[in-house]
Amino acid sequence: xxxxxxxxxxxxxxxxxxxxxxxxxxxxxxxxxxxxxxxxxxxxxxxxxxxxxxxxxxxxxxxxxxxxxxxxxxxxxxxxxxxxxxxxxxxxxxxxxxxxxxxxxxxxxxxxxxxxxxxxxxxxxxxxxxxxxxxxxxxxxxxxxxxxxxxxxxxxxxxxxxxxxxxxxxxxxxxxxxxxxxxxxxxxxxxxxxxxxxxxxxxxxxxxxxxxxxxxxxxxxxxxxxxxxxxxxxxxxxxxxxxxxxxxxxxxxxxxxxxxxxxxxxxxxxxxxxxxxxxxxxxxxxxxxxxxxxxxxxxxxxxxxxxxxxxxxxxxxxxxxxxxxxxxxxxxxxxxxxxxxxxxxxxxxxxxxxxxxxxxxx
Amino acid sequence: xxxxxxxxxxxxxxxxxxxxxxxxxxxxxxxxxxxxxxxxxxxxxxxxxxxxxxxxxxxxxxxxxxxxxxxxxxxxxxxxxxxxxxxxxxxxxxxxxxxxxxxxxxxxxxxxxxxxxxxxxxxxxxxxxxxxxxxxxxxxxxxxxxxxxxxxxxxxxxxxxxxxxxxxxxxxxxxxxxxxxxxxxxxxxxxxxxxxxxxxxxxxxxxxxxxxxxxxxxxxxxxxxxxxxxxxxxxxxxxxxxxxxxxxxxxxxxxxxxxxxxxxxxxxxxxxxxxxxxxxxxxxxxxxxxxxxxxxxxxxxxxxxxxxxxxxxxxxxx
Numbered sequence: 001x002x003x004x005x006x007x008x009x010x011x012x013x014x015x016x017x018x019x020x021x022x023x024x025x026x027x028x029x030x031x032x033x034x035x036x037x038x039x040x041x042x043x044x045x046x047x048x049x050x051x052x053x054x055x056x057x058x059x060x061x062x063x064x065x066x067x068x069x070x071x072x073x074x075x076x077x078x079x080x081x082x083x084x085x086x087x088x089x090x091x092x093x094x095x096x097x098x099x100x101x102x103x104x105x106x107x108x109x110x111x112x113x114x115x116x117x118x119x120x121x122x123x124x125x126x127x128x129x130x131x132x133x134x135x136x137x138x139x140x141x142x143x144x145x146x147x148x149x150x151x152x153x154x155x156x157x158x159x160x161x162x163x164x165x166x167x168x169x170x171x172x173x174x175x176x177x178x179x180x181x182x183x184x185x186x187x188x189x190x191x192x193x194x195x196x197x198x199x200x201x202x203x204x205x206x207x208x209x210x211x212x213x214x215x216x217x218x219x220x221x222x223x224x225x226x227x228x229x230x231x232x233x234x235x236x237x238x239x240x241x242x243x244x245x246x247x248x249x250x251x252x253x254x255x256x257x258x259x260x261x262x263x264x265x266x267x268x269x270x271x272x273x274x275x276x277x278x279x280x281x282x283x284x285x286x287x288x289x290x291x292x293x294x295x296x297x298x299x300x301x302x303x304x305x306x307x308x309x310x311x312x313x314x315x316x317x318x319x320x321x322x323x324x325x326x327x328x329x330x331x332x333x334x335x336x337x338x339x340x341x342x343x344x345x346x347x348x349x350x351x352x353x354x355x356x357x358x359x360x361x362x
Numbered sequence: 363x364x365x366x367x368x369x370x371x372x373x374x375x376x377x378x379x380x381x382x383x384x385x386x387x388x389x390x391x392x393x394x395x396x397x398x399x400x401x402x403x404x405x406x407x408x409x410x411x412x413x414x415x416x417x418x419x420x421x422x423x424x425x426x427x428x429x430x431x432x433x434x435x436x437x438x439x440x441x442x443x444x445x446x447x448x449x450x451x452x453x454x455x456x457x458x459x460x461x462x463x464x465x466x467x468x469x470x471x472x473x474x475x476x477x478x479x480x481x482x483x484x485x486x487x488x489x490x491x492x493x494x495x496x497x498x499x500x501x502x503x504x505x506x507x508x509x510x511x512x513x514x515x516x517x518x519x520x521x522x523x524x525x526x527x528x529x530x531x532x533x534x535x536x537x538x539x540x541x542x543x544x545x546x547x548x549x550x551x552x553x554x555x556x557x558x559x560x561x562x563x564x565x566x567x568x569x570x571x572x573x574x575x576x577x578x579x580x581x582x583x584x585x586x587x588x589x590x591x592x593x594x595x596x597x598x599x600x601x602x603x604x605x606x607x608x609x610x611x612x613x614x615x616x617x618x619x620x621x622x623x624x625x626x627x628x629x630x631x632x633x634x635x636x637x638x639x640x641x642x643x644x645x646x647x648x649x650x651x652x653x654x655x656x657x658x659x660x661x662x663x664x665x666x667x668x669x670x671x672x673x674x675x676x677x678x679x680x
Contacts, residue, residue, distance in 0.1 A: 028477055086457050133655070143662050146398055146457060147606070150599040151651040162644035277592060286461055322476040327469030334462035335444065339452035 002348055006293035009340045014291065014305065017333035021325055030321050038315040042308055049319070059311070061196035065268070067307030068205050069094075072260035073285025074303045075212045076127075076253040078294035082216060083249035084229035089134055089149030090282020092156030093127040093254045095275050097261025099160045100126035102178055102272030105185035105265075106168060112184040119185055120204055120262045127258020128251040130156060135250025139243040145250070153278065161274045168272055178272035187267040201263035208256060213296040215252070225249050257282060280327075284310070287330045290337050306330065365635065369627050370510050371495070377623025378522040379404070379581035383601035384608060384615045385529045386573025391610060392533065393566025394546040394559075395449045396672040398460035399442060400574045401598025402467030406441045407434035407578025409471040412589035413478060415487040426491040431579050438575025439568050441467070446567035450560055453674045464598075472591055483590035493517050493583065518580035522619070525573070530612040542566055546668030549675050559675055577601065596651075603654045607661050610668065621657070625650040 022032035037048040045059045073090045080087035101119040110118055130152060137143040164170065168178045187199035216222040227235040228245040236242045260281055265272065288306050292298025309330065313323035336343065383400055390397040397403075411434035418426035445463050448454035472482055479485050493516050501512040511523075533539040542562055544552040549559045581597060582589050600622055607621075608614030629646045632638045638646075 024473075028473075086461075088461065137659060141659065141662060143658055144602075144606070147599055147603050147658065148655055150596055151603070151655050154596055154651045155648050158644040158648040162642055162648075165644070166642070283461075283465060286458075287465070290458065322473050324469045324473040324476070327465060328473060331462050331466035331469055334465060335448065335459065338454040338459035338462055339448045341453040342451070 002344075002351065004344055004347060006295075006298070008347075009343055010291050010293060010298065010302070010337065012343055013333050013336035013340070016336045017329050020332040021329040024328060025321065025325065034319040034321055035312075035316065035325065038312040038319060038321070039308060041315050042311040047315075056194075057192055058194040058196045059315075061191060061194060061198040063304075063308055063311040064202065065196060065198045065307075066311040067303050068202055068267075069260040069264050069281045070284045070288050070306045070310070071205055071300060071303030072208055072263070073257050073281050074288025074292060074299040074306075075208055075285075076256035076260070076282075077285040077289035078292065078299050079212060079216065079256060080249055080253035081289055081294045082229050083225045083245060084232060085135070085138065085246060085250055085253070086146055087131065087134075087149065087250065087253045087257075088146050088282070088286065089131060089152045089254070090257045090285050091278040091280070092149070092153035092282070093130045093257035094261040094264075094279060094281050095153075095156040095160045096126040096130045097123035097258030098265040098273060098275075099163060099261075100258070101262035101265045102164075102181070103168060105181040106178060106272065109182070110184060115182075115184045116187055116201075116266050119266055120259055123258040123262025123265075124255040125258070127254040127256070127261065129254070130258070131250045131254025132247065135247040138250070139246040153282070157275055157278070161276075164272055164274050171271065176274050177269075181266070181270045181272075185266060186270045187263065197268050199263075199267035201267040204259060204263055208259060209296055209300060212256070212299075217296070257285065284330070287334055291333060365631065367510065369624065369631055371514050372630065373620060373623040373627040374511070374515050374519045375584050375623070376626045377619040378516070378518040378584070379577040380597060380601050380604050380622055381522040381577075381615055381619035382518070382525060382580055383574045383577030383598060384604040384619060385525055385612060386570035386577065387602055387605045388529065388533070388570075388610060388612065388615065389542070389566045389573070390570035391605065391668050391671045392546045393542050393563045394549055394668060394670045394673065394675065395446070395563055395567050396456045396460065397442070397445060397567060397570045397574075398457055398599075398602065399445050399463035399467075400570065400577075400601055401594060401596065402460075402464040403438045403442050403571050403574030404578030404581065404594045404598045404601075405464075405467040405471050407438040407575030408582035408593050409474070409484065409578075409589045410434045410437040410575070411579035412484040412487055412582050413474075415491070415583070416479075416485045419487060419489070419491055424491075427493060427583065430583070431576065434575045434579035435572045436575075438578065439571040442567055442571025442574070445571075446564050449567065450563050450675070456672055468591065471589070475589070484588050486588045487583075488587045496520075516580075516584045518584050521576075521580070522616075526612045526616045533612065543668070546671050549670055550677065550679060553677060559677075563675070574598065574601075600650070600654055603658055606667070607657050609661070618657075622650060622654065625653045 025032045041047045042059050042063045045055045045057055047053055076090060077087050100122040104119045104122040134145040134148040137148055138145045171177050171179050187201045189199050191198055224240040225245050228242045232242050284306050288299055288302040291302035309326035313326055316323050383404055387397055387400055411430040414433040415426055415430040418429055445459050448459035449456045475484055495514045495516055497514055498512040502508045541557045545559050545562045553559050582593055586593055604615055604618045604622055607618040632646045
């Protein structure tokens with residue numbers, strides 16, 4: 001049977017996912033073209049439903065803004081997956097990352113530029129700590145990391161609101177968040193005069209992408225991580241410490257998601273949040289990583305796609321389409337990636353039929 | 363002591379969905395397919411039961427709640443067949459396809475809520491046909507046990523008891539149960555004895571969906587007044603933990619489920635226990651999840667789970 005590159009399969013999964021979502025829209029009496037025009041609007045800044053308004057830079061900037069956290073959580077899931085781990089604890093790591101960044105932003109006075117960097121590092125550390133336990137239990141007791149990660153998500157949810165209410169200065173007007181961060185801690189906006197909240201945090205994301213690529217592809221540590229993911233027993237036999245690799249890989253994955261929590265807190269909100277539910281960035285990361293086949297460029301493009309789906313949410317709602325459709329598209333893409341074996345079989349059948357036709361013509 | 367007696371009906375009410383869902387997971391894992399989509403199945407079950415109950419109650423249909431439960435079971439079984447297809451026929455990574463279903467359930471339920479009810483949740487079914495608490499005649503007169511387990515519970519609790527017995531019987535006392543277990547341990551050997559691994563695994567996964575749908579309905583219909591995005595709050599995963607802690611055995615699941623039920627009940631009673639009253643509410647809410655981790659760590663030392671569970675079935679492998 002002929003093999004296909006992961007890029008072909010991901011592209012097909014995305015196309016099929018969009019088709020399935022369009023089908024659902026038709027069945028529920030909506031116009032799928034509205035969905036595509038909303039996506040196009042976020043991508044290019046041209047609103048096809050109102051062409052007279054012309055180009056609006058806010059839409060693409062908001063798209064890029066939405067890409068930042070999901071690229072990071074995608075790197076997180078991808079990193080763990082390359083080592084054979086499934087990091088579904090992104091929600092919790094995101095929350096503690098946001099919490100740690102808020103605490104540093106509020107309590108440690110530092111000069112601008114250095115301040116957000118320290119906040120981001122604190123977020124990374126918190127995320128890594130939160131991912132330590134699932135990694136440790138997987139390595140030492142062979143306990144399924146999925147269940148532990150999900151439990152850690154809910155623990156983070158309550159832990160965050162307890163810490164914020166007890167130890168951080170709470171905003172007395174709303175009682176639902178901390179006071180505003182000092183100006184030195186927030187990322188400077190980069191919005192070219194629009195109302196978008198796009199900010200300099202994108203530099204952090206670029207650094208993380210490079211780090212991911214360098215660690216996984218270029219270091220012997222990355223090689224032993226990949227070997228662990230590929231064949232744990234084989235790696236152990238070759239003298240690699242697979243248990244340590246499992247723990248470290250989970251912690252590095254947690255750090256990426258913690259950074260995502262930090263840059264959202266510093267760039268978008270500028271205050272510490274009391275989470276009442278999950279933001280879904282951690283779960284988005286799963287889609288991003290799998291669409292990108294856990295490779296650096298793949299995750300970059302996967303993140304830009306999922307970011308696009310998220311960014312189009314508001315436009316979709318204006319057109320009367322629930323923004324949950326973005327989640328449905330994601331789920332469909334995931335299902336198609338899960339059944340890629342079937343896709344390969346179908347592609348092979350199509351190929352062999354084409355081959356026969358060619359023979360018949362010749 | 364009086365407090366514990368008082369807590370019992372509530373603990374059992376919260377335990378029943380976990381027990382029922384975990385029993386479903388038992389079928390799936392014993393047949394060799396890991397089903398992390400239990401959470402999604404519970405969401406589908408909870409959403410369907412709430413929706414059907416609201417709609418049928420408004421139409422004045424009698425016994426609407428039973429139709430609601432039936433609809434939940436059917437919807438969840440249909441839903442989980444995606445996972446069965448992917449895992450059994452498409453050699454899918456079972457964690458990925460399960461996660462995909464969880465994402466799908468979260469989006470689909472709320473999407474349908476917006477279409478049906480124009481809101482992010484279903485309408486309230488409190489005015490409709492709902493269960494009331496009942497006691498079991500005869501059994502409730504047994505000293506101590508009767509008072510604790512058979513008095514003033516929702517019917518779902520009794521359903522959970524009955525299902526534990528039925529599942530135990532099916533798994534350990536019937537030919538089908540033996541075949542199901544063999545497919546989860548060494549599917550190639552089962553195939554060599556003429557057991558259809560594909561068919562058995564389909565039955566296992568479909569049953570897990572049916573049970574989880576019932577579990578979701580039990581959770582939403584007995585503890586809430588409408589379905590929204592937070593209705594299930596990860597209890598499908600607590601059900602998986604219940605399955606692990608119960609050592610893939612129906613009686614173990616019963617015990618584990620009641621323990622987790624109690625851990626959730628604590629948050630309602632913590633203010634009336636003098637020793638615990640000063641603990642912040644957030645930490646009390648955290649407790650069931652912390653306990654789940656502790657319990658898994660303490661009791662998962664030996665590998666007692668089905669050996670082939672989660673592995674892709676390759677008939678040519680020996």
